[in-house]
């Protein structure tokens with residue numbers, strides 16, 4: 001057997017990194033190393049370089065980011081340090097080592113004014129600081145090395161870290177009703193499904209030099225939803241599993257003021273990923289059901 005390929009992933013407790021650690025355990029040909037603060041701090045470029053050079057990976061997965069969308073509005077320099085300068089240092093280190101980098105980005109690079117799902121050819125126009133900082137990160141990665149895959153995903157939820165699904169389930173233990181926005185459309189995407197796709201994409205680009213496998217790709221679950229649809233589905237499955245449930249009242253975004261504006265449409269067309277890499281993610285209903293079942297089960301056991 002050949003030696004396993006070593007992947008360096010950034011971040012320690014994040015949703016995607018934790019999912020990747022869980023899913024990579026089932027791949028004997030992959031050795032996953034997670035690097036995060038304080039050793040690898042995206043806001044300290046020299047720490048990024050030294051963490052990469054000492055790990056000597058065969059590939060980098062860039063999954064760490066400043067993801068607090070509202071907080072970013074008043075914390076611009078920290079958001080840009082983590083989401084633009086950090087990935088710049090990471091991609092430059094990848095270029096120095098001659099290895100590929102897979103970098104995660106977001107639907108929030110779009111303004112949401114399009115009526116149909118966004119393709120990779122659509123013009124970007126972020127509405128807030130988080131989206132602008134992530135876009136800057138995309139540009140930094142692409143200009144540091146051609147050997148990159150930039151994956152724009154969206155509305156990430158899963159068993160780890162902080163996300164809308166966990167927030168809703170937890171809050172429903174003590175509340176019977178929620179007002180949830182019903183005029184933002186997107187694709188709720190499971191961190192576990194993202195992890196599986198990251199492993200498949202990484203294997204493709206390590207083994208094949210084709211330029212068609214590289215560049216910017218959209219990668220979300222199949223099917224679309226508003227946040228209110230998503231919340232209702234969460235409670236429906238939770239109830240079916242003996243977990244907490246609540247009534248969801250649809251409201252417009254104007255009735256839920258936040259520091260950052262969100263795109264009204266952030267649905268992503270994932271056809272390019274399917275054509276180039278033969279990868280598509282499952283429908284969000286399926287992965288929401290398995291995530292809720294897993295979390296409700298854990299809650300019951302620890303009660």
Ligand SMILES: NC(=O)C1=CN([C@@H]2O[C@H](COP(=O)(O)OP(=O)(O)OC[C@H]3O[C@@H](n4cnc5c(N)ncnc54)[C@H](OP(=O)(O)O)[C@@H]3O)[C@@H](O)[C@H]2O)C=CC1
Nearest residue numbers: 011012013014015016041042064065067153154155156161
């Ligand atoms: N969450 C979402 O809905 C979406 C996320 N994305 C993108 O997907 C990627 C993964 O997101 P997700 O897993 O949800 O993120 P999380 O918010 O769950 O985790 C963020 C991770 O980044 C790490 N991190 C933050 N700042 C720094 C820093 N300065 N130096 C080193 N590490 C840092 C955190 O560290 P620690 O472990 O120390 O807490 C954590 O591990 C990100 O690039 C994000 O922009 C794209 C679309 C949607």
Ligand SMILES: Cc1cn([C@H]2C[C@H](O)[C@@H](COP(=O)(O)OP(=O)(O)O[C@H]3O[C@@H](C)C(=O)[C@@H](O)[C@H]3O)O2)c(=O)[nH]c1=O
Nearest residue numbers: 067069106107154155156164178179180181227256262
């Ligand atoms: C908790 C709650 C939220 N909402 C709304 C606010 C917001 O529009 C939406 C989702 O709330 P969140 O704070 O999870 O959304 P947000 O932090 O904007 O989620 C985004 O995170 C970044 C990192 C991304 O890259 C995006 O793809 C997207 O997932 O639901 C309600 O309407 N009612 C509620 O009770």
Ligand SMILES: [Mg+2]
Nearest residue numbers: 067068069070
């Ligand atoms: Mg949030």
